[in-house]
Amino acid sequence: MTIKERKQILYFLEGFMANIESFDENNISSEFLNLFSRKKLIEIVLWLFTNYNKSMLTEKTDTELLELIGDDANVLSFVIEQWKSNISAVPTLSQEEVNNFFDEIQLNVHYLRHKPVEQWDDYDVSNYYSILFKRGKTQRVFAIFTSDVKDEDKYAVTTQPSFFFDSKEEAEQEVERICNETKQGASDFVIHTLWKIS
Numbered sequence: 001m002t003i004k005e006r007k008q009i010l011y012f013l014e015g016f017m018a019n020i021e022s023f024d025e026n027n028i029s030s031e032f033l034n035l036f037s038r039k040k041l042i043e044i045v046l047w048l049f050t051n052y053n054k055s056m057l058t059e060k061t062d063t064e065l066l067e068l069i070g071d072d073a074n075v076l077s078f079v080i081e082q083w084k085s086n087i088s089a090v091p092t093l094s095q096e097e098v099n100n101f102f103d104e105i106q107l108n109v110h111y112l113r114h115k116p117v118e119q120w121d122d123y124d125v126s127n128y129y130s131i132l133f134k135r136g137k138t139q140r141v142f143a144i145f146t147s148d149v150k151d152e153d154k155y156a157v158t159t160q161p162s163f164f165f166d167s168k169e170e171a172e173q174e175v176e177r178i179c180n181e182t183k184q185g186a187s188d189f190v191i192h193t194l195w196k197i198s
Helices: 003-021 038-048 062-069 072-087 095-104 122-134 168-182
Strands: 138-146 189-197
Touching (some): 003 072, 038 062, 038 072, 122 189, 138 168, 168 189
Antiparallel strands (some): 138 189
16 A cells, blocks of 8 residues: 555544544444454553553453443544554664564574674665565655755654655655745755655
8 A cells, every 4th residue: 555545544534533523422342352452452552541551451351441442433543543653654773673573574593683783784774674675564665854864864863754755756746845835945855765664
């Protein structure tokens, strides 16, 4: 699914959310027991309520977890937030993320599995992204940065771009739109390719 298609679905999900919230009575559907794993139900409760912790929730039944979640609107708000974060998620290259990935694909013999991430050079990073891509975990996308962001710094910036584009043409159109709205020049921006988590 393209980023543009994801954004279109997100638009309708947010519209549906506003519609659901306007209902006087909004119950939770027991169908969610078939749609979400127990682990995901616990994740939803933890996302909704900060006064719970995982150990408290593991004692509860699935039905009790649904009761805690409360209504369909809470589930939809969780799904919307997950969808938003997925649209702009990039690999973080943390040791934990790398270890989990190699464990998941059962590729424990690969040299990157045992080399600390802090010691990776550009070749190692490129190799890792290539493996992620081959396993369907990432896709190459385009993002707009301010012109002072160099290619080698694109993952290190403190504020990652909030929008990604499927093609360079889409990103260029967005730069043009931004320039028209803000009276900035195209030279104030640069488009870089990134690896985005699929």
